[in-house]
Amino acid sequence: xxxxxxxxxxxxxxxxxxxxxxxxxxxxxxxxxxxxxxxxxxxxxxxxxxxxxxxxxxxxxxxxxxxxxxxxxxxxxxxxxxxxxxxxxxxxxxxxxxxxxxxxxxxxxxxxxxxxxxxxxxxxxxxxxxxxxxxxxxxxxxxxxxxxxxxxxxxxxxxxxxxxxxxxxxxxxxxxxxxxxxxxxxxxxxxxxxxxxxxxxxxxxxxxxxxxxxxxxxxxxxxxxxxxxxxxxxxxxxxxxxxxxxxxxxxxxxxxxxxxxxxxxxxxxxxxxxxxxxxxxxxxxxxxxxxxxxxxxxxxxxxxxxxxxx
Amino acid sequence: xxxxxxxxxxxxxxxxxxxxxxxxxxxxxxxxxxxxxxxxxxxxxxxxxxxxxxxxxxxxxxxxxxxxxxxxxxxxxxxxxxxxxxxxxxxxxxxxxxxxxxxxxxxxxxxxxxxxxxxxxxxxxxxxxxxxxxxxxxxxxxxxxxxxxxxxxxxxxxxxxxxxxxxxxxxxxxxxxxxxxxxxxxxxxxxxxxxxxxxxxxxxxxxxxxxxxxxxxxxxxxxxxxxxxxxxxxxxxxxxxxxxxxxxxxxxxxxxxxxxxxxxxxxxxxxxxxxxxxxxxxxxxxxxxxxxxxxxxxxxxxxxxxxxxxxxxxxxxxxxxxxxxxxxxxxxxxxxxxxxxxxxxxxxxxxxxxxxxxxxxxxxxxxxxxxxxxxxxxxxxxxxxxxxxxxxxxxxxxxxxxxxxxxxxxxxxxxxxxxxxxxxxxxxxxxxxxxxxxxxxxxxxxxxxxxxxxxxxxxxxxxxxxxxxxxxxxxxxxxxxxxxxxxxxxxxxxxxxxxxxxxxxxxxxxxxxxxxxxxxxxxxxxxx
Numbered sequence: 118x119x120x121x122x123x124x125x126x127x128x129x130x131x132x133x134x135x136x137x138x139x140x141x142x143x144x145x146x147x148x149x150x151x152x153x154x155x156x157x158x159x160x161x162x163x164x165x166x167x168x169x170x171x172x173x174x175x176x177x178x179x180x181x182x183x184x185x186x187x188x189x190x191x192x193x194x195x196x197x198x199x200x201x202x203x204x205x206x207x208x209x210x211x212x213x214x215x216x217x218x219x220x221x222x223x224x225x226x227x228x229x230x231x232x233x234x235x236x237x238x239x240x241x242x243x244x245x246x247x248x249x250x251x252x253x254x255x256x257x258x259x260x261x262x263x264x265x266x267x268x269x270x271x272x273x274x275x276x277x278x279x280x281x282x283x284x285x286x287x288x289x290x291x292x293x294x295x296x297x298x299x300x301x302x303x304x305x306x307x308x309x310x311x312x313x314x315x316x317x318x319x320x321x322x323x324x325x326x327x328x329x330x331x332x333x334x335x336x337x338x339x340x341x342x343x344x345x346x347x348x349x350x351x352x353x354x355x356x357x358x359x360x361x362x363x364x365x366x367x368x369x370x371x372x373x374x375x376x377x378x379x380x381x382x383x384x385x386x387x388x389x390x391x392x393x394x395x396x397x398x399x400x401x402x403x404x405x406x407x408x409x410x411x412x413x414x415x416x417x418x419x420x421x422x423x424x425x426x427x
Numbered sequence: 428x429x430x431x432x433x434x435x436x437x438x439x440x441x442x443x444x445x446x447x448x449x450x451x452x453x454x455x456x457x458x459x460x461x462x463x464x465x466x467x468x469x470x471x472x473x474x475x476x477x478x479x480x481x482x483x484x485x486x487x488x489x490x491x492x493x494x495x496x497x498x499x500x501x502x503x504x505x506x507x508x509x510x511x512x513x514x515x516x517x518x519x520x521x522x523x524x525x526x527x528x529x530x531x532x533x534x535x536x537x538x539x540x541x542x543x544x545x546x547x548x549x550x551x552x553x554x555x556x557x558x559x560x561x562x563x564x565x566x567x568x569x570x571x572x573x574x575x576x577x578x579x580x581x582x583x584x585x586x587x588x589x590x591x592x593x594x595x596x597x598x599x600x601x602x603x604x605x606x607x608x609x610x611x612x613x614x615x616x617x618x619x620x621x622x623x624x625x626x627x628x629x630x631x632x633x634x635x636x637x638x639x640x641x642x643x644x645x646x647x648x649x650x651x652x653x654x655x656x657x658x659x660x661x662x663x664x665x666x667x668x669x670x671x672x673x674x675x676x677x678x679x680x681x682x683x684x685x686x687x688x689x690x691x692x693x694x695x696x697x698x699x700x701x702x703x704x705x706x707x708x709x710x711x712x713x714x715x716x717x718x719x720x721x722x723x724x725x726x727x728x729x730x731x732x733x734x735x736x737x738x739x740x741x742x743x744x745x746x747x748x749x750x751x752x753x754x755x756x757x758x759x760x761x762x763x764x765x766x767x768x769x770x771x772x773x774x775x776x777x778x779x780x781x782x783x784x785x786x787x788x789x790x791x792x793x794x795x796x797x798x799x800x801x802x803x804x805x806x807x808x809x810x811x812x813x814x815x816x817x818x819x820x821x822x823x824x825x826x827x828x829x830x831x832x833x834x835x836x837x838x839x840x841x842x843x844x845x846x847x848x849x850x851x852x853x854x855x856x857x858x859x860x861x862x863x864x865x866x867x868x869x870x871x872x873x874x875x876x877x878x879x880x881x882x883x884x885x886x887x888x889x890x891x892x893x894x895x896x897x898x899x900x901x902x903x904x905x906x907x908x909x910x911x912x913x914x915x916x917x918x919x920x921x922x923x924x925x926x927x928x929x930x931x932x933x934x935x936x937x938x939x940x941x942x943x944x945x946x947x948x949x950x951x952x953x954x955x
Binding site for chain 1 (some may be wrong): 457458459461463464466467484485486944947
């Protein structure tokens with residue numbers, strides 16, 4: 118499965134040259150006019166003052182200004198480091214249910230990592246489901262990409278329990294009752310993020326709330342957040358007809374539906390509505406979001422994402 | 428209209444809620460893991476609760492419908508159609524053919540019926556004309572032009588029988604066309620419910636020849652003693668001329684005064700030369716069909732008899748002397764055959780009556796012969812023991828059945844093989860019919876004549892031929908019946924068309940469809 122997810126390096130290089138200019142804008146959310154180096158971060162050169170916020174380093178409190186303004190004020194320093202990218206990849210069962218989705222996620226993550234490294238940024242990788250399944254710390258340079266790639270290829274998305282080889286297999290109700298509850302939770306990545314980092318989350322976001330609360334939590338502590346929704350082409354296509362028991366591979370919730378053309382059409386509509394609603398909410402949160410399908414080519418999908426302006 | 432033959436079966440429809448309830452436990456045919464179950468409709472959903480579902484499997488409707496159809500089929504649904512039918516009973520007895528004013532009574536009845544139907548506003552769906560003398564005879568009513576009295580004339584020979592009057596069905600309205608002359612019809616009409624009685628005919632006077640009988644004269648075998656009975660069934664004294672014909676030849680005539688309700692007899696001796704005798708009444712009454720009677724004289728012709736030469740002269744002479752027998756040679760067809768054989772009775776191959784005797788050493792009988800009850804005219808014939816000798820009976824054939832006519836205490840002497848269907852009577856005797864003392868007795872000829880009578884089933888020595896009709900059937904004087912229109916009952920002939928088969932077929936197709944759906948779902952799930 119993972120072999121077809123590997124992108125040849127020359128192709129990655131060509132893409133990196135094309136996409137690198139868009140990375141800076143992506144890192145600042147696309148609306149910060151300052152250069153990357155003018156962004157606040159860890160460094161020695163003073164940048165500006167601002168009110169203290171929870172989580173700020175106590176050592177950076179400017180006591181003189183605090184006394185003058187009668188409220189805690191911290192000093193910010195011009196960032197001397199390169200931009201840090203945290204690529205968070207959803208490896209939950211809902212992705213594993215459709216192998217093409219996982220392959221597409223690997224391609225997007227590896228291409229993005231390569232592009233970031235090509236631009237001299239530091240890149241970290243987190244693979245999450247209901248836990249952090251794998252992690253690669255921040256790093257830069259030529260040695261970082263193989264590490265990231267090996268980590269991606271070594272991981273598998275959580276596989277849904279199957280009675281055969283199919284991604285949608287016939288299962289008896291007894292099988293279904295033993296399905297594990299395996300909710301995808303990107304909020305777990307929050308513990309590994311730092312304030313000046315940029316987060317790129319690749320997931321299907323197929324949860325009733327679209328993982329909005331976790332995204333909001335991450336967005337509150339990072340410099341920028343971007344999400345790329347990967348959906349399978351046959352996300353809601355089921356070959357069965359008649360009365361069928363459906364079970365969510367992550368939540369374990371069951372639903373009995375009488376599968377008809379109308380019901381299937383309604384499910385496709387619900388998927389579109391879910392994606393559009395998520396897109397609107399991301400816009401309001403200042404989160405860059407695009408969607409792609411597993412059958413698409415990764416390159417235009419990723420380029421479109423990087424080009425987008427908020 | 429529709430209904431059910433066995434509506435109690437419909438109580439079983441109460442199982443339909445049970446079918447729905449049972450389908451709540453139905454496990455789905457297939458189960459599929461999905462990445463986001465919340466995308467699927469909520470209308471039939473129920474969160475995980477084992478196999479139990481609040482909403483039944485949708486197929487319950489199809490199966491409940493099939494069960495309902497089966498139960499309905501058991502209840503015997505039907506479609507019924509009502510037909511207003513009218514049965515018109517036609518009194519087609521003899522009196523209905525009396526002619527009045529140039530028209531027969533039966534035609535007058537039918538004209539009245541046509542007028543009545545034309546003026547009646549009841550929309551009859553079917554009108555059937557039925558014979559009262561032959562209830563099985565029916566004709567559809569086709570209007571005034573369709574009725575011909577001659578069509579009903581064949582029933583004239585059948586008299587009304589009080590015990591064979593028709594029983595009226597309750598699914599039809601019944602009318603009666605009658606002249607009111609028949610007592611049987613009057614009794615019947617008073618007993619049954621008739622919606623309408625149409626009566627025609629007013630004439631009362633009629634005379635009829637009720638009997639014509641003939642027998643050979645004792646004095647002269649070529650003449651006949653004839654008895655003619657004439658009945659006056661009218662209400663007034665009448666005088667009629669009665670004429671006796673032989674063929675077309677008038678033999679004798681006389682004038683009789685007939686008292687009302689009385690029968691007058693006329694005895695006459697006539698020498699008939701043609702083959703029939705006819706007594707005819709001068710026709711001045713409305714009913715001419717009862718004014719003559721005829722008999723055939725063929726019955727008095729000598730019976731062709733064949734006798735074998737081995738039988739001996741005594742027997743031949745006795746048969747030849749019989750006035751009603753004519754001896755014919757062996758080549759001609761005979762109605763009676765007499766055979767005598769040595770070893771056993773000759774085979775009875777022909778359909779003629781047969782008398783068979785045995786020849787051979789005969790021994791005197793030990794006791795006087797006695798006649799049995801079935802021996803007919805032989806009962807009065809006494810046979811002395813010393814006249815009779817008999818041979819030994821040959822071995823009996825298996826299945827041989829006979830009745831003994833004459834026997835001693837030791838053995839039967841004369842037996843009869845009763846004529847079964849298609850075969851003639853056969854008389855077997857072991858009496859020596861050439862016994863020297865027996866053939867000299869006068870009883871010998873009488874004995875032979877008795878055997879001939881038994882074999883032929885007739886009384887050949889003094890046969891009488893009679894034809895007659897009952898005088899009461901010639902009564903044409905009508906009794907006034909109640910011809911008022913009775914309130915017609917709402918009688919309909921209901922035709923039922925059962926629909927159970929249709930319901931069963933639909934239920935079967937529904938179950939078949941359900942099975943196909945089930946099979947396809949299972950196959951689709953297994954292929955996936």
